[in-house]
Amino acid sequence: MSSVPASQGAAKPLSRIADIVGAQNLLIDEATLRQYARDRLPFGIFKHRSGGLPGTTPVAVARPASEDEVAALLEASAAEGFRVIPFGLGSGVLGGTIPLGGEVMLDLTRLDKLVSIDEVNGLATVQAGMNGWDFETALNAAGWTSGHLPQSIKISTVGGWAACRGGGQASSRYGKIEDIVVGLKAVLPDGRKLEVRPVARRSVGPSLIDLFVGSEGTLGVITELTLRIFRKPEVEQGVVLAFPTVEAALSMARRVMQAELRPQVVRIYDEIESRDRTKGIALFSEKPILAILVFSGSRNTAEAEERDALAIAEQEGGTIADDAPLRHWREVRYESYSAKWQAAGYFMDTIEVCCPWSTLPDLYEKARAAALAIRADMHFGAHWSHVYAEGACQYMTIRLPPMPDAEGLVLHGKLWDAIQSVTLACGGSIAHHHGAGVFRNPWMRDELGTGLDVLQAIKDALDPDNRLNPGKLGLRPAPGTVAVGHR
Ligand SMILES: Cc1cc2nc3c(=O)[nH]c(=O)nc-3n(C[C@H](O)[C@H](O)[C@H](O)COP(=O)(O)OP(=O)(O)OC[C@H]3O[C@@H](n4cnc5c(N)ncnc54)[C@H](O)[C@@H]3O)c2cc1C
Known part of the structure; x- marks a missing residue:
């Protein structure tokens, strides 16, 4: 940590930032700045291990502790003309937080409170910078779960989940983050505060929640979220299956979902990914494709759903196998290789x-x-x-x-x-749950077509000076910034 140097060109913005967050929450030492210069984008890791950086270093890291401080920082960014990148825990794998031109990083991890659990309406309100694992642990202690359990739960924030439009490992039962966010607070690029109050549903134009869920820090800074929460299930029971082919296992999963069953976990691995996970289980030499299903809820519901799913699996050539792969997956589900x-x-x-x-x-x-x-x-x-x-x-x-x-x-x-x-x-989408960041820029026009112009028009309306995380999501870069990626 350092105090603000009076001598450099950025002195005025920096001293204004220090006035807002306190000098101890404005970091400008070289080691810290290099640390915030990349996220978990593998391309950035390759650059870094050879001594380089994927983009630039930020000029400073500011650590606000409240919505008011975030708003004041964005007002200062408008007045002083500096650019800002919201930063959760930097677990993004598409370079969403990589500075492209010496931006100021807005580290949101001091907004880390569980504001309330509303047991009547089944809602939890949480500050955006709260660590995902801390959030889930607090909910579990009260008998609830958020249902959003990404592999990166221990290294990501709740705000980051929403900003990246993420998906958790129990998504087939509880939904993806867009199904779970019921309300939010965000600060717009000019410092205005926006609140979408948490109600079960509304019919007053397009969903404003959806403007921010997936916006990857380009349209506003999310400061608080109200999420749907779920009672911790009475049982979570799993089964391991061996299938003769990938096609058969996929057909099973399609039919299970089209039968309106709601398994908590569905995991199917191709032959090469199955091999390591099924070593020593003879059945897999005959049927090499591993599938894991987990059912949860009340015992009655889970048992009934599992029975129906197993009937479908059998019709597709699936055979119940030893549950060692499920036990192993449970042990390592939040680890990264x-x-x-x-x-x-x-x-x-x-x-x-x-x-x-x-x-x-x-x-x-x-x-x-x-x-x-x-x-x-x-x-x-x-x-x-x-x-x-x-x-x-x-x-x-x-x-x-x-x-x-x-x-x-x-x-x-x-x-x-x-x-x-x-x-x-094949008629698919280039990204399912990691987001676009900066690395997917080259494919965003093919993905969205005219939709990218619509997104750009929204960006231009909310952020005419392009100060909030410019150059991400396929949107126009700011002048004088660098490109990150292969082309
Ligand atoms: C090992 C590993 C496993 C992963 N597994 C999953 C998985 O299972 N499911 C999944 O969905 N993702 C997964 N990810 C990707 C990543 O963890 C998620 O995208 C996560 O949601 C990012 O959260 P974060 O807090 O680290 O955000 P950051 O990386 O800090 O930021 C990501 C983007 O969101 C923006 N942002 C962050 N917070 C805010 C905010 N409060 N307001 C506005 N914008 C904001 C940033 O500007 C940036 O554009 C994985 C990553 C790793 C490294």
């Missing part, structure tokens, strides 16, 4: 997309073939863990062996290009 591979020099990344059921098997085969055509000895694996009546998320792990950056980054760029293009050709 990427850092280990990345530290060892591998070019490891994950790409999650969404596709209709009708083209999903095609997407899998084409994405896999395209990846292996780029580099035959790479790892390409996929799993499906967010399923709907209409389609599913395909989550792909790509891992290139260690090689010089000059080669590895080119291949990494080709893999992204190939997989995003194949997804669009």
